[in-house]
Amino acid sequence: MRYLMLLKSTPPASPPPPELMGAIMKLGEEATAAGALLDTAGLMPSANGARVGLYGGQLSVTDGPFAEAKETISYAIYQVRDREEAVEWANRFLRLHRDLWPEWEGEAEVLKVMGPEDFAPPA
Amino acid sequence: MTGPDPRRTLAAVWRLESARIVATLARMVGDVGLAEELAQDTMVIALEKWPAEGIPYHPASWLVATAKHRAVDLLRRQSTYRQKLAEAGRAMPASLDPDIAAGLDDYVGDDLLRLIFTTCHPVLPPESRAALTLRLLGGLSTDEIARAYLVPEATVGKRITRAKRTLAERRIPIELPPPAEASERLGSVLEVIYLIFNEGYAATAGDDWMRPTLCEEALRLGRLLAGLAPAEPEVHGLVALMELQASRTAARTAADGSPILLQDQDRRRWDRLLIRRGLAALARTEGSFGPYALQAAIAAGHARAARPEDTDWQHIAELYGVLAHVSPSPVVELNRAVAVANAGRPAEALAIVDAIDLPQYALLPAVRGDLLARLGRADEARPEFERAATMTRNTRERQLFLARAHALSRPTS
Numbered sequence: 045m046r047y048l049m050l051l052k053s054t055p056p057a058s059p060p061p062p063e064l065m066g067a068i069m070k071l072g073e074e075a076t077a078a079g080a081l082l083d084t085a086g087l088m089p090s091a092n093g094a095r096v097g098l099y100g101g102q103l104s105v106t107d108g109p110f111a112e113a114k115e116t117i118s119y120a121i122y123q124v125r126d127r128e129e130a131v132e133w134a135n136r137f138l139r140l141h142r143d144l145w146p147e148w149e150g151e152a153e154v155l156k157v158m159g160p161e162d163f164a165p166p167a
Numbered sequence: 168m169t170g171p172d173p174r175r176t177l178a179a180v181w182r183l184e185s186a187r188i189v190a191t192l193a194r195m196v197g198d199v200g201l202a203e204e205l206a207q208d209t210m211v212i213a214l215e216k217w218p219a220e221g222i223p224y225h226p227a228s229w230l231v232a233t234a235k236h237r238a239v240d241l242l243r244r245q246s247t248y249r250q251k252l253a254e255a256g257r258a259m260p261a262s263l264d265p266d267i268a269a270g271l272d273d274y275v276g277d278d279l280l281r282l283i284f285t286t287c288h289p290v291l292p293p294e295s296r297a298a299l300t301l302r303l304l305g306g307l308s309t310d311e312i313a314r315a316y317l318v319p320e321a322t323v324g325k326r327i328t329r330a331k332r333t334l335a336e337r338r339i340p341i342e343l344p345p346p347a348e349a350s351e352r353l354g355s356v357l358e359v360i361y362l363i364f365n366e367g368y369a370a371t372a373g374d375d376w377m378r379p380t381l382c383e384e385a386l387r388l389g390r391l392l393a394g395l396a397p398a399e400p401e402v403h404g405l406v407a408l409m410e411l412q413a414s415r416t417a418a419r420t421a422a423d424g425s426p427i428l429l430q431d432q433d434r435r436r437w438d439r440l441l442i443r444r445g446l447a448a449l450a451r452t453e454g455s456f457g458p459y460a461l462q463a464a465i466a467a468g469h470a471r472a473a474r475p476e477d478t479d480w481q482h483i484a485e486l487y488g489v490l491a492h493v494s495p496s497p498v499v500e501l502n503r504a505v506a507v508a509n510a511g512r513p514a515e516a517l518a519i520v521d522a523i524d525l526p527q528y529a530l531l532p533a534v535r536g537d538l539l540a541r542l543g544r545a546d547e548a549r550p551e552f553e554r555a556a557t558m559t560r561n562t563r564e565r566q567l568f569l570a571r572a573h574a575l576s577r578p579t580s
Contacts (some may be wrong), residue, residue: 067401076390076397077390077391077394078387078390078391079185079386079387079388079389079390080183081386082440082444083440101379105403119345121440121528123386125182125380125383126179128175128176128178129182129183131171131175131176131178131179132176132180132183135171136227139225149205150355151277160379
């Protein structure tokens with residue numbers, strides 16, 4: 045089964061320490077080598093994006109940045125055997141931040157990608 | 168909001184780390200059975216400590232360090248024991264003191280590679296290789312493996328126990344194969360992984376849900392192997408083949424569970440992410456003519472075609488031609504015939520089919536019937552489909568063949 049992870053945070057004023065970037069690369073390599081990490085990329089600040097809405101029959105386009113306090117800063121798709129494994133990969137990612145960038149605060153949303161196992165077997 | 172649950176965290180970390188832990192322990196103690204026991208001990212210790220003392224700051228490192236300590240303790244005890252025996256003059260001198268320091272280095276990549284070469288060792292019967300590999304590298308329980316293979320748990324338990332005993336009795340070293348054997352031994356590893364994949368791919372509706380997860384396990388093992396042995400084109404070939412085949416999973420079965428042939432699949436349901444990964448893995452085979460790379464190239468030919476009519480059948484027929492040369496088999500010839508026919512040469516395809524000796528294989532008369540029908544020889548085509556219908560044990564396939572036979576019996580206007 046697959047999970048989508050969205051990492052969200054209010055970036056601290058200090059720049060990310062180079063050791064963190066190295067550790068993130070290493071964790072990504074490990075997760076890829078383990079056959080778990082299928083796809084990942086960092087996301088540019090929402091100022092580079094836009095939001096397209098449909099409310100009351102009206103399409104609207106709003107340029108970034110979005111008003112939320114937190115920015116979505118990266119996504120990753122993991123192939124895992126259950127939710128706990130997905131949570132553990134997210135934990136590993138956040139542990140790196142805890143250990144190497146103490147000012148950082150944020151969260152990873154762990155969302156299940158709908159798969160064949162989510163459909164009832166045919167009767 | 169609560170902190171992570173220790174037991175659930177342990178279960179997840181364990182599944183992610185158990186292969187590496189067993190691999191490291193196996194290298195240290197030189198025996199996969201003993202390594203697994205030590206790993207289990209480690210799990211028991213964690214089950215006692217984590218709920219009482221909290222989840223360690225670095226859970227995975229904690230498990231690895233604890234496991235290594237267990238192994239070092241054991242080696243020390245054995246070494247002391249051996250020395251005492253030697254002193255008593257009742258055994259060989261303990262000249263082979265285990266290199267305990269070697270157990271403390273951190274690089275586990277080669278350990279995993281050694282372990283997979285051991286669990287796929289040719290001294291073991293094929294079904295034992297798969298079971299032991301799933302157990303030690305996939306971290307699956309005996310019960311999960313049994314459900315995946317639709318056999319009793321005791322059967323799998325016996326296979327694993329016997330496999331571990333065989334490895335110990337035959338004194339199979341846990342090591343990378345010597346250069347002279349490297350190619351054959353890698354072949355065995357790839358074969359085990361692909362057999363696991365195909366077992367999962369053969370799952371049908373109503374089977375235990377563990378069964379299709381064999382495909383995911385095989386993909387995981389293949390990707391792992393590709394990371395460990397990146398210079399081997401056939402490893403990438405196998406990964407590419409599995410990623411591309413797995414990309415069709417959602418499209419290959421109808422709502423009622425009946426199989427949907429490649430040409431009839433709704434290609435919008437193919438998994439684009441897996442196709443992209445499969446094509447990337449294929450690019451890493453660098454034009455190798457190994458059987459897995461060739462099969463992957465054929466699968467890629469289908470994956471690249473947005474519609475069935477976009478398929479470059481001529482190219483696929485040529486790839487089958489090379490495959491028939493590299494890895495000849497009647498099934499490959501049959502597939503080559505289908506490709507040749509789809510490339511617009513049904514008469515040439517019929518000649519290929521007529522040279523195939525494949526008794527009791529329902530698809531042979533079915534393909535022959537299809538070729539005869541294409542050539543306008545309905546009267547000869549009909550009995551071929553009827554014969555195919557009597558040969559298949561799959562009810563839905565039988566219905567399909569009988570329907571084709573029936574359609575051919577109608578007078579054409």
